[in-house]
Amino acid sequence: MKIAIASGKGGTGKTTVAVNLALALGNAQLLDCDVEEPNCNLFLGFDLEKQEDVTITVPEVDSEKCSLCGKCAEFCQYNAIAKLSSSIMLFPKLCHGCGGCVLVCPENAITEEKRSIGIIEKGTDEHFNIELLQGTLNIGEPMASPVIRQLQAHIDESTVAIVDSPPGTACPVIASVAEMDYCVLVTEPTPFGLNDLALMVDLVRQLDVQFGVVINRHGIGDARVEDYCRAERIPILMKIPNDREIAVLYSKGIPFVEQMPLWKENFRELYRYICKFISYQGGF
Amino acid sequence: MVKQLTVISGKGGTGKTTITSSFAALAENAVIADCDVDAADMHLILHPDIFETNDFYGLKVASINKNMCVDCGKCATSCRFEAINRYNLIDVYKCEGCAVCEYVCPVNAISMVERKSGEYYCSHTRFGTLVHAKLGIGEEASGKLVSEVRRRASELAAEDGSDMILIDGPPGTGCAVIAAITGTDLVLVVTEPTISGIHDLERVIGVTRHFRIPVAVCINKCDINMSLSQKIYDHCKINGISVMGMLPYDRSPVAAMVEGKSVVEYSDNSLSSMIRSLWFEVSARLLK
Ligand code: SF4
Ligand code: SF4
Numbered sequence: 301m302k303i304a305i306a307s308g309k310g311g312t313g314k315t316t317v318a319v320n321l322a323l324a325l326g327n328a329q330l331l332d333c334d335v336e337e338p339n340c341n342l343f344l345g346f347d348l349e350k351q352e353d354v355t356i357t358v359p360e361v362d363s364e365k366c367s368l369c370g371k372c373a374e375f376c377q378y379n380a381i382a383k384l385s386s387s388i389m390l391f392p393k394l395c396h397g398c399g400g401c402v403l404v405c406p407e408n409a410i411t412e413e414k415r416s417i418g419i420i421e422k423g424t425d426e427h428f429n430i431e432l433l434q435g436t437l438n439i440g441e442p443m444a445s446p447v448i449r450q451l452q453a454h455i456d457e458s459t460v461a462i463v464d465s466p467p468g469t470a471c472p473v474i475a476s477v478a479e480m481d482y483c484v485l486v487t488e489p490t491p492f493g494l495n496d497l498a499l500m501v502d503l504v505r506q507l508d509v510q511f512g513v514v515i516n517r518h519g520i521g522d523a524r525v526e527d528y529c530r531a532e533r534i535p536i537l538m539k540i541p542n543d544r545e546i547a548v549l550y551s552k553g554i555p556f557v558e559q560m561p562l563w564k565e566n567f568r569e570l571y572r573y574i575c576k577f578i579s580y581q582g583g584f
Numbered sequence: 585m586v587k588q589l590t591v592i593s594g595k596g597g598t599g600k601t602t603i604t605s606s607f608a609a610l611a612e613n614a615v616i617a618d619c620d621v622d623a624a625d626m627h628l629i630l631h632p633d634i635f636e637t638n639d640f641y642g643l644k645v646a647s648i649n650k651n652m653c654v655d656c657g658k659c660a661t662s663c664r665f666e667a668i669n670r671y672n673l674i675d676v677y678k679c680e681g682c683a684v685c686e687y688v689c690p691v692n693a694i695s696m697v698e699r700k701s702g703e704y705y706c707s708h709t710r711f712g713t714l715v716h717a718k719l720g721i722g723e724e725a726s727g728k729l730v731s732e733v734r735r736r737a738s739e740l741a742a743e744d745g746s747d748m749i750l751i752d753g754p755p756g757t758g759c760a761v762i763a764a765i766t767g768t769d770l771v772l773v774v775t776e777p778t779i780s781g782i783h784d785l786e787r788v789i790g791v792t793r794h795f796r797i798p799v800a801v802c803i804n805k806c807d808i809n810m811s812l813s814q815k816i817y818d819h820c821k822i823n824g825i826s827v828m829g830m831l832p833y834d835r836s837p838v839a840a841m842v843e844g845k846s847v848v849e850y851s852d853n854s855l856s857s858m859i860r861s862l863w864f865e866v867s868a869r870l871l872k
Binding site for chain 1: 643644777
């Protein structure tokens, strides 16, 4: 069972929901796919062990063999190669690693080498009985999707995997939501929250992933998010109140299910609902 | 010289757009650019009246002509993004438009086609001209769209004789953020005193340092955890970063948002006057 936790904008409580859900369930994997700002472990404090580098292949030009024909630069769709009057210049950060330049070079002057753009780390904890997998994009690197894809290769299909997705609706989100069994959309009951929720609903519908909504900080703002969900027949899975105790625990980095047992049960109930829903749909 | 200010937050939900929309209200002669292109919110406060719509073309995508295809499978094995399946169908979400398949196809059945990946708009608002955008769902080129928005904003600023471009930046540290901050005169990071706020602040400051862009910090909702606020303040000080504002938690931003107004228009409370002095300080630093 693979469940993505996503939201159109950041700061709505996506990570809170992912971490608390994983803790409430136990015996689960938690994947932090928000690789530009991975935050799950701030609430868990596990000792992380590096698993591997995330690399993409980038070209290297052998200037001895290069005849300066410029075919590689012409081919590259991302402007990662430029032909200057006496040399070829590479812009590794723009390279997507497609390998096209190697194919088109008539002199076989281009080889590929690996360049690290991020890392994958893992941490486990006996007490919590969950496994955390975290991807981190190196500072200054533009491309998040390869890190997310490599992280997702670690999903263990035999357990429950909770995936904390990056915010927004662009490519990194697709990379983390597309192959999930269910997607929980976290939002706030405000006009911004509604606007961003509607964008996410478009996205998960296009990806054909089943979904429901969690309203965080329930009590601030207005009722338009709930009206919208009702009109669109979207299930509201949970409402987390705008509670001072929860906010204080959050600011200190303490997952609130640890201090508030009732919420542990609420998150388990949410999971049971998702399971029932999926089996009803014939998915499991 | 037109000055450019980018407001970012690393992590979302810290009140970045609340502050930028108030800045928009206070700025006398600025063009506003909403560069949070995959979850744009500024329009909910600025109520734009669109006078120009432009199509945005991001990366091309591969398209296979089934009548010419001889099922050799070369394209699928050459594609590094696993965008072509065994039935030679292209998954447009996975295709990164590299054109390798077009190159390897022995019968020229594949062509690269332009694909509209979004739109960007120029609008009149009560605070001046706004350039904003909508990126198509799941699109790759958010950094490129951010650059388009900024390019159009610069043109309009030159035409209008504006002295500033006010940029509402995206979350994260990846391509969209990099595109939103390169070449600006000042980046203002809005953070909050939470463990995640601090963590993301450090990463985002790392990005500004990496690209050598001047940076300042505003701590929003500082009273929800005073000791962490102090920690952020000290950390900035040690690293030579000025903390230009410490704003208290207040209910008025949400109430203002519900009414579609900026905080400084909605209320004359103390938060509102603190945002005014923050703006005074930021613009003084920019225009000096
Ligand atoms: S591998 Fe592809 S993206 Fe990278 S430089 Fe070569 S052609 Fe350009
Ligand atoms: S253009 Fe590149 S990414 Fe797209 S299908 Fe062809 S080989 Fe794959």
